[in-house]
Amino acid sequence: xxxxxxxxxxxxxxxxxxxxxxxxxxxxxxxxxxxxxxxxxxxxxxxxxxxxxxxxxxxxxxxxxxxxxxxxxxxxxxxxxxxxxxxxxxxxxxxxxxxxxxxxxxxxxxxxxxxxxxxxxxxxxxxxxxxxxxxxxxxxxxxxxxxxxxxxxxxxxxxxxxxxxxxxxxxxxxxxxxxxxxxxxxxxxxxxxxxxxxxxxxxxxxxxx
Amino acid sequence: xxxxxxxxxxxxxxxxxxxxxxxxxxxxxxxxxxxxxxxxxxxxxxxxxxxxxxxxxxxxxxxxxxxxxxxxxxxxxxxxxxxxxxxxxxxxxxxxxxxxxxxxxxxxxxxxxxxxxxxxxxxxxxxxxxxxxxxxxxxxxxxxxxxxxxxxxxxxxxxxxxxxxxxxxxxxxxxxxxxxxxxxxxxxxxxxxxxxxxxxxxxxxxxxxxxxxxxxxxxxxxxxxxxxxxxxxxxxxxxxxxxxxxxxxxxxxxxxxxxxxxxxxxxxxxxxxxxxxxxxxxxxxxxxxxxxxxxxxxxxxxxxxxxxxxxxxxxxxxxxxxxxxxxxxxxxxxxxxxxxxxxxxxxxxxxxxxxxxxxxxxxxxxxxxxxxxxxx
Numbered sequence: 248x249x250x251x252x253x254x255x256x257x258x259x260x261x262x263x264x265x266x267x268x269x270x271x272x273x274x275x276x277x278x279x280x281x282x283x284x285x286x287x288x289x290x291x292x293x294x295x296x297x298x299x300x301x302x303x304x305x306x307x308x309x310x311x312x313x314x315x316x317x318x319x320x321x322x323x324x325x326x327x328x329x330x331x332x333x334x335x336x337x338x339x340x341x342x343x344x345x346x347x348x349x350x351x352x353x354x355x356x357x358x359x360x361x362x363x364x365x366x367x368x369x370x371x372x373x374x375x376x377x378x379x380x381x382x383x384x385x386x387x388x389x390x391x392x393x394x395x396x397x398x399x400x401x402x403x404x405x406x407x408x409x410x411x412x413x414x415x416x417x418x419x420x421x422x423x424x425x426x427x428x429x430x431x432x433x434x435x436x437x438x439x440x441x442x443x444x445x446x447x448x449x450x451x452x453x454x455x456x
Numbered sequence: 457x458x459x460x461x462x463x464x465x466x467x468x469x470x471x472x473x474x475x476x477x478x479x480x481x482x483x484x485x486x487x488x489x490x491x492x493x494x495x496x497x498x499x500x501x502x503x504x505x506x507x508x509x510x511x512x513x514x515x516x517x518x519x520x521x522x523x524x525x526x527x528x529x530x531x532x533x534x535x536x537x538x539x540x541x542x543x544x545x546x547x548x549x550x551x552x553x554x555x556x557x558x559x560x561x562x563x564x565x566x567x568x569x570x571x572x573x574x575x576x577x578x579x580x581x582x583x584x585x586x587x588x589x590x591x592x593x594x595x596x597x598x599x600x601x602x603x604x605x606x607x608x609x610x611x612x613x614x615x616x617x618x619x620x621x622x623x624x625x626x627x628x629x630x631x632x633x634x635x636x637x638x639x640x641x642x643x644x645x646x647x648x649x650x651x652x653x654x655x656x657x658x659x660x661x662x663x664x665x666x667x668x669x670x671x672x673x674x675x676x677x678x679x680x681x682x683x684x685x686x687x688x689x690x691x692x693x694x695x696x697x698x699x700x701x702x703x704x705x706x707x708x709x710x711x712x713x714x715x716x717x718x719x720x721x722x723x724x725x726x727x728x729x730x731x732x733x734x735x736x737x738x739x740x741x742x743x744x745x746x747x748x749x750x751x752x753x754x755x756x757x758x759x760x761x762x763x764x765x766x767x768x769x770x771x772x773x774x775x776x777x778x779x780x781x782x783x784x785x786x787x788x789x790x791x792x793x794x795x796x797x798x799x800x801x802x803x804x805x806x807x808x809x810x811x812x813x814x815x816x817x818x819x820x821x822x823x824x825x826x827x828x829x830x831x832x
Contacts, residue, residue, distance in 0.1 A: 252762040254771055261798075279799055282760070307799070354500060370646045371533060372805030376504050404798035406647060428647065430801055432722075433771055435664070435685040437647040 249286040249298075255399065256286030259298035262397035263318035266333040267304075268390030269452065274380030275347030277307040284315075295324040296399065307383075309342045322399050330395040348448040351380045355413065355421055362413040362423075381411055381423070384452070388444040389427045391454040402432035409439060420445040422455070457487060479506065530603050531809045533595050536566075536639045539602065539631055543569055550609055552576070553622065559630075560700025563653045566635045568700050573608055574626035583626040584714040584824060585705065585786075590665045590777065592637030592648045593802045594720040596794045596812055601631035601718065603813035604820065621824050628704075628712070634665050634697060647802065651695050655682040663689035666719075667773065668698045669780035672731040677773030688775050698777075705781060714788040714827050715781035716820065721801050722770060722793035723761045725750055725819065728782040730766035731774040738787055741831040745788065748826060749819040756815035759795070766791060788827055792816065 249256040260283045268278055285301040298320040305313045314337060321332040355362060367382050368374045374382050385408040393403040410426040423444050430437050443455040461467060463477035470476050480488055492499050503509050528542055547556035555572040562568060574581065586604065588597035608627065612618045621627075632638050636652035650662030660683035667678040670692035674680060678688040693699040705712060727742050736742060746763040753761055762769055766778065770793070782789035795804055795812045804812070 250768075252764060253768050280797070350500075353498075368800060368803045368805065370642075370803065372800050372803040372808070377500070377502060404801050406801050407803060430647075434679075435649060437685075 249288050251283040251286050254402070255288065256283060256298065256300065258397070258399060258402045259286065259320040259322075260300055260302060260318075261402045261404070262331055262394055263300055263302065263320050263333055263335060265390040265393030265397065265403065267316070267318070267335050267337075268386050269388075269394060269454070270335070271337070271341060272383060272387040272390060273344055273348055273446070273452065274351040274384050275308065275344030276341065277383040277386055278304050278341075279307050281305045281313050291321075293324065295322050297321045304337075306342055314339055314341060331397055333394060345448070347380075352421065352448045358413075361415055363411070365408075365410045367408040367411070382408060384423060384444060384446060385411065385425055385427055387446075387452045388423070388425050388442045388454060389429060389440070392427070392429065392440050392442055400433055404430045404432070406430040406437050414443075420447050420450075422446075457484065457491070459484075459488070477502065528606075530599070530606050530813075532806050533599060533809075534602070535642050536632060536635055539598065540569065542602065543571060543631070546571065546605065546609070553609060553612070554605075559704045560696060562634075562636045562697055563651055563695065564636045564639075566639075568633075568635065568697060569630070570704075571605060571629045571631070572626055573605065573629060574622050575612075577623050581624065581626050581711075582713045583628055583708065583711045584716065584827070585628045585630075585712050585781075586716045586718070586820075587630040587633045587701070587777070588718040589632040589634055589638050590717060591719060592634050592641040592650070593646060594718075594794075595641070595802070596720045596804050596809065597718040598632050598638065599809050600794065600813050600816055601629055603809075604817065605629055605631075607817055617821055617825060620828070621821065624828060625824065626711075628708075630701070633701065636697075637662065637665075649685050650687065651697060653689075653695060658682045660687075663687050663695050665695055665698055666717075666777055667775040668692060668695050669702065669775045669777050671776070671780040671783050672774040675731060675774035677730070677771060678775055686773070692775065701777075702780070705784060705786075709785050712786055714823065715778065715786045715790070716823070717777055717791045718794060718816075719791060720794045720804065721796055721798070723759065723795055723797050724769055724793040725753075725761050725763040726766040726769055726778070726791045726793065727763075728765065728779050728789055730770075730772065730776045730779050732772070733765070733767050736765075736782070742788060744831070745823050745826040746790070749822045752822040753815045753819040756818055757811055759811075759815055761819075788823065790823065792819070 264280050282303040287299040289297045300318045302316045303313050304316055316335055316337045318335045323329050364378055367378055389405040406428040409428050412424045414422040416422050425442050427440050428437050429440055445453045445455050459478040459480050461478055543556050546554045558567040558569055560568045588601035612622045634651055637648055640652055641648045650664050652661050653663055664686045667686055667688040673692040674688035679686045693702055725746050728736050750761045750763045778789045778791045
């Protein structure tokens with residue numbers, strides 16, 4: 248059993264949140280951790296360390312309620328290159344974003360010029376409302392990067408979207424090339440990452456390799 | 457139903473398929489939007505709060521009314537120059553309560569200003585030291601230091617707790633510890649953390665001012681590499697800022713009973729040790745002070761802070777100011793990590809300055825009053 252207020256559990260929770268944002272986030276849904284309720288760690292010989300977490304989440308666009316979720320995060324022994332295995336189970340329903348997704352999709356598709364933006368939020372923390380869906384998609388993209396790069400000695404957060412450029416495609420996906428700044432809490436470094444995200448209202452998000 | 461047409465310039469130019477931009481008062485949206493939906497007219501809200509957008513553009517910074525305490529805007533982030541002007545102003549205007557002085561000079565030659573706050577009620581008074589902005593990018597820190605001073609000056613006559621605090625104690629407030637770094641975060645790199653000292657061998661600048669103190673210096677949780685953000689420096693107190701403050705605190709160690717350092721972000725109230733997993737001798741006192749402070753903080757808006765020894769709550773780090781202050785005989789040494797927990801991180805929006813500072817004031821007052829009750 249681990250203390251939810253101590254760092255080993257909170258680092259695993261950050262990795263789980265990254266994975267969850269990649270899986271379930273979108274231009275109309277931004278998942279944030281309200282509270283880490285419980286945490287357990289299991290040391291598995293020759294395999295690694297497995298964390299069992301009980302999380303309370305909120306959707307930043309629907310703050311009046313919370314959703315519970317359980318997560319398992321397995322950090323592989325001695326591996327510097329493989330991502331932790333993460334499984335999450337969301338208890339209950341997340342608010343539907345079907346309409347907001349469709350509206351966003353249509354809006355971007357109908358832009359004459361490809362969308363370009365930078366510094367989201369700006370130095371003073373401002374996000375223009377029309378860029379909020381792009382901000383949330385950056386959470387999806389950075390969620391993937393955070394999940395892939397998390398270890399027991401790291402805790403990543405998205406510090407800022409440095410740059411985003413839409414790339415028009417011949418298929419039905421939207422493509423956004425991001426440069427995100429990730430803040431790593433233990434080393435205190437703020438590092439840029441390039442990540443390309445494909446998104447479709449029905450198919451969801453995918454990081455393009 | 458009337459709307460203010462922003463685009464096109466005349467209703468005559470509105471044709472089917474063309475875009476029209478309109479402005480309506482907030483309460484009109486209740487009738488306008490359903491109407492548009494019913495008529496199958498596609499719409500997007502471009503600006504959801506016009507007043508706010510205008511204020512963001514023209515307000516805050518251009519309201520340079522520093523002629524009165526109430527004219528200074530405590531709900532925006534201020535540049536180093538603005539903060540210094542503000543301190544000069546308070547020093548002139550509230551000379552019975554405020555004394556501004558310098559403890560030294562930064563690497564780039566800037567003065568290191570401190571405000572001494574309190575009533576000159578008796579010859580010898582204990583003191584509390586508060587510093588903000590050890591790390592340049594943590595802008596909410598200096599914002600809080602300014603807020604604290606404002607609250608002290610505005611409420612010491614009407615609020616019994618504040619009156620007690622300013623009568624029985626002196627407060628040494630250093631609104632910006634890392635002046636060079638703070639300036640750099642405004643002009644060059646918003647995410648700069650360290651000081652701006654030049655390194656002889658590498659092309660990298662700066663030392664982590666919270667790893668440069670002489671307490672288990674450069675052990676775990678600090679880096680020997682000059683390009684790293686937790687670089688401990690070539691030797692303890694190598695940074696003139698750290699050396700100057702350490703000198704001041706050493707000189708006044710018998711007078712100073714509490715050391716509070718403000719950082720961001722994580723929503724935590726931390727106490728020693730950072731450099732090792734161990735319980736401090738006066739654990740009971742400090743832990744109960746922290747517990748009460750965090751509850752007081754939460755009472756404002758329900759925001760939860762975690763609390764505990766820094767090593768287990770946040771991470772192990774060596775050479776921190778908090779550990780050094782404690783080692784130097786200051787019984788209450790705390791480090792606050794203010795809002796938030798990663799949503800905005802260092803880029804906390806200005807509209808959250810007020811709630812963050814309001815709740816944090818409750819914690820600081822709580823700790824101060826706890827201190828006056830002689831549990832050391």
